[in-house]
Amino acid sequence: MEGDKTDERRSHLESVVQPQKTLYERLGGAAAIDAAVEQFYDTVLADSRVNKFFEGTDMAKQRRMQKAFLTFAFGGPGNYSGKNMRKAHQKLVDEQGLNDTHYDVIVELLGGTLQKLGVCEADVAEAAKIANSVRDDVLCR
Numbered sequence: 518m519e520g521d522k523t524d525e526r527r528s529h530l531e532s533v534v535q536p537q538k539t540l541y542e543r544l545g546g547a548a549a550i551d552a553a554v555e556q557f558y559d560t561v562l563a564d565s566r567v568n569k570f571f572e573g574t575d576m577a578k579q580r581r582m583q584k585a586f587l588t589f590a591f592g593g594p595g596n597y598s599g600k601n602m603r604k605a606h607q608k609l610v611d612e613q614g615l616n617d618t619h620y621d622v623i624v625e626l627l628g629g630t631l632q633k634l635g636v637c638e639a640d641v642a643e644a645a646k647i648a649n650s651v652r653d654d655v656l657c658r
Contacts (some may be wrong), residue, residue: 605655624649
């Protein structure tokens with residue numbers, strides 16, 4: 518009986534002490550981020566509400582940069598060394614009118630991509646929260 522209580526306490530202690538996995542880890546690491554970004558941009562480029570913002574863009578580079586950013590933003594290894602969000606999007610805001618409506622579409626498409634990949638609702642919501650945390654920088658406000 519005493520052994521059962523000790524095991525119970527140990528299990529509880531381990532659950533309290535062990536850090537929660539990052540979103541990056543919960544999604545499945547680098548392979549999952551790669552798959553999500555590839556599907557996400559395929560969807561974005563097919564969506565007439567936002568695809569104009571990617572005309573003339575080197576999509577191989579864009580995908581690499583997005584993978585690096587999401588890895589960092591979702592708690593994965595390494596640092597993001599790309600342009601800051603304002604600098605990267607200023608021209609789109611000034612010359613093409615990038616705004617909240619377009620940003621909402623991007624967040625919607627990201628969520629839809631993650632759902633198609635079988636990501637649970639809580640993790641989709643966390644990804645949206647992270648995406649929305651840089652909204653003002655992307656929209657240069």
